[in-house]
Amino acid sequence: MGIRSAFAVMAGKLTAKMLHIMGRGATSLPGVVMLKICPNVLGAMAKDIKVICVTGTNGKTTTCHAITDIIEANGYTALTNSAGANMLNGVVSCFMNAATLTGKVKRDYAVLECDEASLRHITKSFGKLDVTVVVTNVFRDQLDRYGEVLTTLDLIEQGLAHIPQVDLVLNADCSLTSSLAFSTKHKSVTFFGVNTSFDEQSSADISDAVYCIKCKTKYKYRTHTFGHLGDFYCENCGYSRVKPLIAVDEVKAFNAASADVLMSIEDKQYDAKITLPGAYNIYNGLAAAAIGKVIGLDDKKIIASMSKLTTPFGRMEHIPLGDKGVEMILVKNPAGFNEVISFLTAHCTADDDILFGLNDNSADGTDVSWIWDVEFEKLSTRIAQIGGDKQTFFFTGKRGEDLEVRLKYAGFDTERFTLDKDYRTLIQTLKGTGRHTYMVLSYTVMLAFRDKLGEVVELKKYAR
Numbered sequence: 001m002g003i004r005s006a007f008a009v010m011a012g013k014l015t016a017k018m019l020h021i022m023g024r025g026a027t028s029l030p031g032v033v034m035l036k037i038c039p040n041v042l043g044a045m046a047k048d049i050k051v052i053c054v055t056g057t058n059g060k061t062t063t064c065h066a067i068t069d070i071i072e073a074n075g076y077t078a079l080t081n082s083a084g085a086n087m088l089n090g091v092v093s094c095f096m097n098a099a100t101l102t103g104k105v106k107r108d109y110a111v112l113e114c115d116e117a118s119l120r121h122i123t124k125s126f127g128k129l130d131v132t133v134v135v136t137n138v139f140r141d142q143l144d145r146y147g148e149v150l151t152t153l154d155l156i157e158q159g160l161a162h163i164p165q166v167d168l169v170l171n172a173d174c175s176l177t178s179s180l181a182f183s184t185k186h187k188s189v190t191f192f193g194v195n196t197s198f199d200e201q202s203s204a205d206i207s208d209a210v211y212c213i214k215c216k217t218k219y220k221y222r223t224h225t226f227g228h229l230g231d232f233y234c235e236n237c238g239y240s241r242v243k244p245l246i247a248v249d250e251v252k253a254f255n256a257a258s259a260d261v262l263m264s265i266e267d268k269q270y271d272a273k274i275t276l277p278g279a280y281n282i283y284n285g286l287a288a289a290a291i292g293k294v295i296g297l298d299d300k301k302i303i304a305s306m307s308k309l310t311t312p313f314g315r316m317e318h319i320p321l322g323d324k325g326v327e328m329i330l331v332k333n334p335a336g337f338n339e340v341i342s343f344l345t346a347h348c349t350a351d352d353d354i355l356f357g358l359n360d361n362s363a364d365g366t367d368v369s370w371i372w373d374v375e376f377e378k379l380s381t382r383i384a385q386i387g388g389d390k391q392t393f394f395f396t397g398k399r400g401e402d403l404e405v406r407l408k409y410a411g412f413d414t415e416r417f418t419l420d421k422d423y424r425t426l427i428q429t430l431k432g433t434g435r436h437t438y439m440v441l442s443y444t445v446m447l448a449f450r451d452k453l454g455e456v457v458e459l460k461k462y463a464r
């Protein structure tokens with residue numbers, strides 16, 4: 001490491017220390033300072049480390065978490081950033097935190113969640129390094145972020161252009177994501193995917209990629225999981241899904257915490273348990289399994305690791321509030337919200353209350369009209385079947401009323417609605433119900449709500 005980069009690391013550590021003394025959390029400012037002093041400080045710190053970047057619209061945090069689980073379970077060390085630090089400054093700060101005073105980072109791997117628009121700024125420093133990039137999927141995010149899916153895809157391509165020697169790990173079932181194998185330079189590609197349909201889970205109405213990316217003909221599907229994901233093909237030009245190396249061939253059983261599946265790695269089949277909740281997380285588990293393959297683990301170790309995956313902060317995090325506890329779930333766009341709706345439709349019982357929280361800050365999306373693309377009707381049908389009249393639907397956040405209106409139109413019984421925008425009193429209410437609650441919250445509601453929860457119960461620290 002050169003003198004300039006070593007000096008930058010020291011300055012970063014000093015900045016972090018001062019922020020700490022001032023009682024302020026530090027995620028991005030140290031990075032800003034370090035990059036000012038030495039623009040290539042990231043490349044210098046990452047020099048001896050194998051870098052794994054995870055990008056895509058949904059599942060980045062869970063996938064990073066699962067990859068870190070696999071890496072650590074097999075005796076390697078890893079550093080990883082948190083969801084709130086997935087842009088360049090945050091990534092630089094995260095390396096700095098793991099570095100010694102002289103700037104040495106003693107880890108085998110860096111598992112980096114990379115915002116789609118920031119990937120190109122992050123990979124710029126990694127041109128000469130051993131880098132793997134995982135792309136989970138490309139969906140439409142909230143209306144006012146990044147615009148169309150093709151813009152997102154283009155941003156990811158720009159990120160990959162800096163690292164022509166990259167090992168790619170791609171979702172075979174996403175026609176947008178898998179097109180990266182043909183549109184970019186790379187050393188290798190490993191595809192992961194699902195070789196079966198998720199019947200109950202499918203939400204065919206939301207499709208962000210209806211037409212062939214090459215010739216604009218409508219795709220056909222042999223199997224379909226959710227959104228635009230599945231075994232797609234174009235009858236006109238022949239563009240079609242590539243058979244994935246790592247796949248789930250059959251889902252034998254789902255429950256609220258895991259899925260029992262038949263998994264294939266190359267041509268061998270294995271019974272496996274993926275210990276992540278919800279059908280949509282099967283993809284995140286598979287992405288981690290694909291990384292296991294890329295880093296050279298044998299099949300047995302990969303399969304064993306699948307049954308020891310854990311969920312990160314905000315992704316179905318269990319919090320011991322009241323008698324039965326609550327599960328906190330983050331939602332940030334229609335596709336992600338629809339998967340949560342599928343999960344609740346499959347697992348919600350008459351004994352579960354649901355809290356919905358929505359803000360319209362920039363991190364949540366300032367235009368909340370996207371909630372009209374969420375299939376709440378599916379959940380209301382299920383709730384009506386469950387019967388039970390004890391269920392309460394709580395609403396909170398600056399735009400809680402918008403959600404009330406949306407759910408009213410979806411057929412929910414408004415008599416069971418409770419709106420409370422004061423997180424402290426709402427927490428006391430939830431604590432006193434004696435019932436279990438699913439909390440479905442947008443990003444800034446979750447952060448603020450979790451803060452207040454921390455006053456009442458002990459929470460896991462979310463950066464690791």
Ligand SMILES: [Zn+2]
Binds near residue numbers: 213234237
């Ligand atoms: Zn075509």
